[in-house]
Amino acid sequence: MNLQFPELMRTQPYVDGRWVQCGRSFAVNNPADGGKVADVGDADVPLAESALEAAAAAFPAWRDRTAAERCRLLHRWCELIVEHQEDLALIITTEQGKPLAEARAELANAWAFVEWFAEEGKRVYGETIPAPGTDRRIVVIRQPVGVVAALTPWNFPSSMITRKAAPALAVGCTFVLRPASATPLSALALAKLADMAGIPAGVFNVVPSSASQAIGRLFTESPRVAKFSFTGSTAVGRELMARCASTVKRVSLELGGNAPFLVFDDADLDAAVAGAMASKYRNAGQTCICANRFFVQRSVQDAFADRLAAAVKALKVGPGTAAGVDIGPLISTEALQDVDALVRQSVAAGATLVCGGRPHALGGTFYEPTILKGVSNDMPIAVNEIFGPVSPLIVFDTEAEAVQLANDTPYGLASYCYARDIGRIWRVAEGLEYGMVGINEAVLTNASAPFGGVKQSGLGREGSRYGLDEYLEIKYLCLGGMQQ
Numbered sequence: 001m002n003l004q005f006p007e008l009m010r011t012q013p014y015v016d017g018r019w020v021q022c023g024r025s026f027a028v029n030n031p032a033d034g035g036k037v038a039d040v041g042d043a044d045v046p047l048a049e050s051a052l053e054a055a056a057a058a059f060p061a062w063r064d065r066t067a068a069e070r071c072r073l074l075h076r077w078c079e080l081i082v083e084h085q086e087d088l089a090l091i092i093t094t095e096q097g098k099p100l101a102e103a104r105a106e107l108a109n110a111w112a113f114v115e116w117f118a119e120e121g122k123r124v125y126g127e128t129i130p131a132p133g134t135d136r137r138i139v140v141i142r143q144p145v146g147v148v149a150a151l152t153p154w155n156f157p158s159s160m161i162t163r164k165a166a167p168a169l170a171v172g173c174t175f176v177l178r179p180a181s182a183t184p185l186s187a188l189a190l191a192k193l194a195d196m197a198g199i200p201a202g203v204f205n206v207v208p209s210s211a212s213q214a215i216g217r218l219f220t221e222s223p224r225v226a227k228f229s230f231t232g233s234t235a236v237g238r239e240l241m242a243r244c245a246s247t248v249k250r251v252s253l254e255l256g257g258n259a260p261f262l263v264f265d266d267a268d269l270d271a272a273v274a275g276a277m278a279s280k281y282r283n284a285g286q287t288c289i290c291a292n293r294f295f296v297q298r299s300v301q302d303a304f305a306d307r308l309a310a311a312v313k314a315l316k317v318g319p320g321t322a323a324g325v326d327i328g329p330l331i332s333t334e335a336l337q338d339v340d341a342l343v344r345q346s347v348a349a350g351a352t353l354v355c356g357g358r359p360h361a362l363g364g365t366f367y368e369p370t371i372l373k374g375v376s377n378d379m380p381i382a383v384n385e386i387f388g389p390v391s392p393l394i395v396f397d398t399e400a401e402a403v404q405l406a407n408d409t410p411y412g413l414a415s416y417c418y419a420r421d422i423g424r425i426w427r428v429a430e431g432l433e434y435g436m437v438g439i440n441e442a443v444l445t446n447a448s449a450p451f452g453g454v455k456q457s458g459l460g461r462e463g464s465r466y467g468l469d470e471y472l473e474i475k476y477l478c479l480g481g482m483q484q
């Protein structure tokens with residue numbers, strides 16, 4: 001990797017303000033060609049435990065700084081991320097695979113979370129409440145929960161970190177992160193910049209590790225951790241949440257999705273196709289909010305499919321660093337096999353391919369951008385999170401049927417509705433059992449909006465002023481003896 005600032009290429013865990021030499025390492029590979037990018041120090045449980053200790057030791061002093069002081073450091077961190085965004089984008093593309101343009105967009109989101117919470121961290125207000133008697137006063141204050149431990153996924157190696165760490169640090173919590181083993185380099189580069197920004201030792205720690213289960217057990221069961229935050233699959237999130245019960249930890253979970261994308265007969269079809277492309281094919285479909293099922297009203301199904309197919313066929317597949325590439329590789333061979341199996345099962349069950357439908361001629365983990373028609377809501381491809389560049393089209397007749405089919409899943413993260421009738425839009429938006437509804441819009445993520453799901457898609461919200469609440473405890477002060 002040819003970085004302008006080579007110091008960003010860190011390969012050791014960052015604990016208590018120091019880069020720690022490890023006895024063992026694990027390889028980070030470039031999904032575009034399978035080549036090794038780096039060997040990264042493999043943090044074991046004792047090292048992760050020492051990171052929790054460091055975070056616990058750093059907590060009182062960090063908590064007791066003024067919000068303005070903490071936020072100034074976060075602003076500095078943000079400035080450094082902006083200054084080094086080209087290098088950081090290259091690191092994302094190299095370890096994760098997405099096209100450079102998308103890596104830059106992820107970076108813009110990543111620093112926007114830091115900037116936004118550097119501002120909002122100054123607004124942790126309390127409250128006074130009228131008391132039932134004249135002899136007392138009720139006051140509510142909000143305080144940082146303490147040490148936060150987080151596990152993040154590989155699909156957004158930078159922004160999934162800053163949207164947890166920035167609010168936590170802004171309100172006075174300290175933070176220990178274990179990034180996905182496929183993408184630790186972005187996390188370590190962010191740690192380098194946090195260090196350069198002057199964020200004190202122990203406040204932000206990163207422990208890359210190949211031992212996901214052992215570190216997960218430590219983070220969820222350690223009494224030192226006050227709050228556990230996870231982004232990843234529902235299956236793993238469910239297991240980790242159960243472990244948190246042993247210490248009754250506060251938990252935030254951003255889990256899997258099965259986003260419905262509803263296209264009604266009054267929709268602006270060009271807008272719907274543009275939204276479908278942005279939602280489905282970004283990050284090669286490896287996004288928890290990407291459209292997973294397209295429900296298209298019968299009278300517009302052919303027009304929508306034809307226009308979508310024209311756009312999909314124009315997508316350029318290739319390594320994320322190559323000019324003009326729209327779709328990079330999938331993260332791993334297993335991911336490619338899973339996506340291909342879902343497509344094959346659908347075809348065997350009666351769906352038809354409009355385009356794509358197999359591993360790409362480039363080989364490796366590249367997959368053809370695909371559209372399937374004649375899918376039904378009970379096929380495995382509609383029941384499971386696809387996490388690949390495949391659009392299954394399901395036809396519907398009535399509004400009620402569309403909402404019923406859309407809600408027929410245990411997931412409830414993002415959903416999308418394209419229509420023009422305002423009554424219909426309102427009814428559908430209210431009826432969708434999802435944490436987020438894109439209405440004639442498919443780009444939902446930004447720092448000022450509350451991102452999160454209902455049902456088995458998770459607990460809590462990230463981004464927006466609600467994102468601060470995840471890291472704050474409410475304390476009620478009852479002042480008695482107030483009578484003269």
Ligand SMILES: NC(=O)C1=CN([C@@H]2O[C@H](COP(=O)(O)OP(=O)(O)OC[C@H]3O[C@@H](n4cnc5c(N)ncnc54)[C@H](OP(=O)(O)O)[C@@H]3O)[C@@H](O)[C@H]2O)C=CC1
Pocket residue numbers: 151152153154155178179180181182209210212213214215216217231232233234236237239240254255256257287288385386387
């Ligand atoms: N909501 C979302 O944003 C995401 C959803 N997914 C969904 O999950 C599917 C599988 O992807 P995958 O990356 O395997 O997602 P996982 O849920 O398995 O992984 C997410 C994170 O959790 C870690 N992890 C995995 N298993 C455990 C465990 N038992 N204890 C503690 N930590 C664990 C992973 O580490 P490591 O990477 O080292 O295994 C990674 O850091 C995808 O196809 C997609 O459907 C995946 C990623 C993000």
Ligand SMILES: O=C(O)CCCC(=O)O
Pocket residue numbers: 109155156159231254286287288289445
């Ligand atoms: O897939 C996710 O887990 C989050 C999506 C982030 C984004 O939309 O930028």
